[in-house]
Amino acid sequence: MSRTVYVNGEYLPEEEATVSVFDRGFLFADGVYEVTSVLGGKLIDFAGHAARLKRSLGELEMAAPVDDDTLLDIHRELVARNDIEDGLVYLQVTRGAADRDFAFPEGAAPTLVMFTQSKPGLAESPAAANGIKVISIPDIRWGRRDIKTVQLLYPSMGKMMAKKAGADDAWMTEDGHVTEGTSNNAYIVKGGKIITRHLSNDILHGITRAAVLRFAREAQMEVEERAFTVEEAKAADEAFVTSASAFVMPVVEIDGVTLGDGAPGPVARRLREIYLDESRKAAV
Ligand code: PDD
Numbered sequence: 001m002s003r004t005v006y007v008n009g010e011y012l013p014e015e016e017a018t019v020s021v022f023d024r025g026f027l028f029a030d031g032v033y034e035v036t037s038v039l040g041g042k043l044i045d046f047a048g049h050a051a052r053l054k055r056s057l058g059e060l061e062m063a064a065p066v067d068d069d070t071l072l073d074i075h076r077e078l079v080a081r082n083d084i085e086d087g088l089v090y091l092q093v094t095r096g097a098a099d100r101d102f103a104f105p106e107g108a109a110p111t112l113v114m115f116t117q118s119k120p121g122l123a124e125s126p127a128a129a130n131g132i133k134v135i136s137i138p139d140i141r142w143g144r145r146d147i148k149t150v151q152l153l154y155p156s157m158g159k160m161m162a163k164k165a166g167a168d169d170a171w172m173t174e175d176g177h178v179t180e181g182t183s184n185n186a187y188i189v190k191g192g193k194i195i196t197r198h199l200s201n202d203i204l205h206g207i208t209r210a211a212v213l214r215f216a217r218e219a220q221m222e223v224e225e226r227a228f229t230v231e232e233a234k235a236a237d238e239a240f241v242t243s244a245s246a247f248v249m250p251v252v253e254i255d256g257v258t259l260g261d262g263a264p265g266p267v268a269r270r271l272r273e274i275y276l277d278e279s280r281k282a283a284v
Pocket of ligand 1: 035180181182183184185203204205206207208209242243244245
């Protein structure tokens with residue numbers, strides 16, 4: 001069945017939705033995006049995603065296409081029109097269409113595209129029960145990973161490297177330390193302490209990360225925000241990743257080394273449960 005997608009003020013069947021060949025998102029990856037999950041027909045942490053979108057736009061001197069209330073209305077309208085119970089809403093803003101020139105165009109209207117992806121049972125994925133395997137790869141991305149741009153070629157290549165190696169995902173490393181996963185934030189647990197890289201321009205400031213660390217602290221779990229090495233990760237008791245689409249996902253193997261007994265650890269399992277419970281309660 002054809003989806004209804006949103007393009008610049010219009011709700012259209014996906015076959016009829018188009019963007020200009022001169023769009024700077026297409027020509028320069030001059031765009032930013034957000035992914036918000038939907039559980040039980042409601043949006044998880046919409047306010048966090050809207051706030052980060054604003055920050056990404058501001059860092060790139062890009063105009064906001066609509067205000068927050070309108071953005072929420074469009075999200076809800078797409079969820080309703082596409083009958084999404086569990087899934088995702090993808091949003092992309094680009095600097096708009098203009099004749100090709102490296103300099104930012106003056107007065108181009110931003111492009112706003114949004115669509116849904118239905119994922120029935122998103123929160124009950126088998127991967128969460130079994131855990132995922134990751135490999136480590138060098139992080140060769142640009143230096144402003146805190147901005148959620150659509151320059152996703154290297155993360156995409158990283159996913160393929162993982163697949164070819166028989167793993168599920170890749171953790172990227174820089175100066176011997178893990179930055180983050182291809183599309184998630186990375187954590188290890190040692191002696192009950194949750195360790196995850198501190199915020200800087202080196203990683204995306206995950207909305208799920210912020211919520212999970214808040215819940216962990218509220219549950220009296222110890223959290224340390226600092227860089228860690230792959231060697232440290234291999235010797236950890238457990239590991240996990242967080243993102244809007246994976247929530248809290250246990251990691252059971254790093255570069256072929258099994259963590260603990262090879263099953264998802266208690267800290268990851270508990271955090272996943274708390275995160276899903278609390279997020280569902282606060283969903284809009
Ligand atoms: N990815 N780090 C990177 C590089 C990411 O691409 C993402 C999200 C995260 C986690 O951020 P959040 O918790 O706000 O989803 C961290 C999304 C889900 C994606 O590209 O599909």
